[in-house]
Amino acid sequence: MWKAIAIMAVAVVLASCQNVDEQQLFSDYREVLGTVDELFSNHARAGGVFYNQDYQTEDEVRALLEGKVTSDGIDEIISNLFREEEGRLVYNEPFQQYLQEANYDTVAPVDTGSYYRTVCETILNPGLQLMIVEQFEVEPNDEAILLIAEGGHVYFYDEADPLQLEQYQRYGYPPHDTITVALSFIRERDRYLLDNYRISAG
Numbered sequence: 001m002w003k004a005i006a007i008m009a010v011a012v013v014l015a016s017c018q019n020v021d022e023q024q025l026f027s028d029y030r031e032v033l034g035t036v037d038e039l040f041s042n043h044a045r046a047g048g049v050f051y052n053q054d055y056q057t058e059d060e061v062r063a064l065l066e067g068k069v070t071s072d073g074i075d076e077i078i079s080n081l082f083r084e085e086e087g088r089l090v091y092n093e094p095f096q097q098y099l100q101e102a103n104y105d106t107v108a109p110v111d112t113g114s115y116y117r118t119v120c121e122t123i124l125n126p127g128l129q130l131m132i133v134e135q136f137e138v139e140p141n142d143e144a145i146l147l148i149a150e151g152g153h154v155y156f157y158d159e160a161d162p163l164q165l166e167q168y169q170r171y172g173y174p175p176h177d178t179i180t181v182a183l184s185f186i187r188e189r190d191r192y193l194l195d196n197y198r199i200s201a202g
Contacts, residue, residue, distance in 0.1 A: 020145055025185065026133055028192040029147060032068045033129050039064070039081055040095065040124050043104045050099040051090040058089065070186050070195045080122060094118050115171040120201040127154035127179050127201070144195060147183045154179055177201050 039061065042053045055061050058078060065074050082089040091099070098118040103110050119125055135152040138145065155176045157164035168175075180200045185192040 020138055020140060021190075022133075022138055024190065025138065025145065025147065025192045026136075028068070028185070029183070029194075030129060032065075032194050033123070035064060035068055036077060036123050039077070040091070040119070043099055045099075045105045046088075047086075049085060049090045050096055050104065051088055056088045058084075061089070067191065068193060070193045073194045073196060076196055077123065081124075112170055113172045116173045120177070121199055123197055123199060125179065125199060125201060127156070127177055128181065128199070130154050130156075131179065131181075141184075144184045144186055145192065147181075147185065149179065149181050151178045151180055153177075 039052060039055055043050050044053045045051075055064060061078055061082075062074055065077065069077065078089070081092060081095070083092055084090075090096075095118060098114050099105075101114060102112045116126075120127075131149060131152050131154060135149045137148045139148060140146075153176060156173045157168045157175055159165055159175045178201065181198070183197045184195045186195045187193075
């Protein structure tokens with residue numbers, strides 16, 4: 001009996017795997033990363049704290065991410081990037097510290113060297129958009145589909161190129177990094193919505 005159940009379970013997993021539209025999954029993965037990037041931009045400061053001028057409330061964030069991220073996923077993104085103060089979403093630490101050190105409320109920021117260190121273990125890590133399909137494994141898991149990469153190598157620039165070196169080092173990028181990521185997507189009709197994620201680098 002247990003052998004029969006095990007065989008049925010394997011069959012279900014294989015069937016689920018065959019039903020995954022990997023091209024659409026990776027397309028949705030890249031789209032959601034590009035969309036989430038908008039949440040850490042257009043910085044302004046009021047009352048000594050920085051915030052995003054375009055997305056100051058939970059409703060505005062939800063409107064941006066709806067159709068790309070589940071409700072639970074939106075809650076996770078908001079809690080990881082923001083906190084609420086006086087009815088406005090302001091950035092969490094260490095984003096506040098980075099923007100203060102960079103003097104982002106001045107005409108020309110003076111110290112942006114901690115940028116990559118600030119975002120590298122968040123969904124804002126720019127290396128996530130440079131990872132290629134072959135670095136990931138797709139694993140159906142109950143109702144979710146896991147997208148997993150263990151120690152994926154990402155190359156940002158060539159140290160021998162002075163122009164690239166100056167441009168990337170200005171923001172604290174290493175020449176290359178390794179990223180481990182596990183993202184869970186929920187299929188909704190013909191789209192894959194991000195539901196939760198874990199990201200580490202180095």
